[in-house]
Amino acid sequence: AVHPTQGPLQQHPALCNYGYNPNCNHGSASTKKIIETTIVHRASKYGALANDRKTGSISGALNANSLAEAKKAAIRQCSQGGKNKDCKVITWVRNGCIAAASGKLRGKFIIYKAAEKPGQAESVAMSRCKAAGVSGCRIIVPEGCSVPEGMYN
Template sequence: MKKLLLIALGLVSFDVNADPTYDATRGALQNNSALCGYGYNPNCSSGSRSAPPPKKIIYHDVLVPSKFGALAVSVKAGHIAGSLNHNSLAEAKREAVKHCQQGSRNTPCKAITWVRNGCLAAAKGKVKNNLFILADAAGPQGTVEQEALQKCSNRGATECEIIMPEGCSLPQLQ
């Protein structure tokens, strides 16, 4: 009987130390900034794309599926194309490559950037010997065209201009 009572008290003591308000994302390891580069720290505020946003977001108290977009380019033909508002990243990349190949007379195309619940844009500029440089950007609505132009000029190009205006893949209430 004493052993049974001792076992019962031992089991009850396990529950006494449990904190129902404990948040594992705010522990010592999760707040260690040295772990930001490895994607283990959800509290990092870096611009890293290693930790994508959740697959579904809550918008006005409604769970809404994410939307994806992608850009693809044919270097051989100098053609760029995009796709927006797809339900998966694979579908967005596949459609971007398909549109690119149609517009570049079936030359090989490659997906160069993508976004989840955000926007895409691309710019081109001239460098020495009139070669063109391509700069793409993905991010929040209203920022990507300026970012693409900035990337273009940062790469040493002049006469940078938008060749793919901002296009957004944003969750929609249905």
């Protein structure tokens, strides 16, 4: 049997610089790069927006520990103790930010929402509103973020 470090491929001089050949010796110590990786686990944070199309009510929830929790809280806020029974989640975010813009199109109140990185949600919501040809676009829900501490620092 041939020892695995003494075969013809392992002794080929072209492989000495790649660290594959323990039999090579150039008279100097080989330099090996050691790459260390540290993985930091952070619990995700969620946010959601809910809207009642009949009343126009829109509310949200931020920094929830689960998507279900964020959606439930947004609907609860939107419904205002049962006054707005038709609240539905219109957007949600995981480890990011949400915002909403609105305006009128053909006499109807339209909402454009965005879920983005910090500092981008409002501008994306506004650009979506304007790109649709909606008149009087304005931010109706300012950017709110649900991000684990230190995620974007």
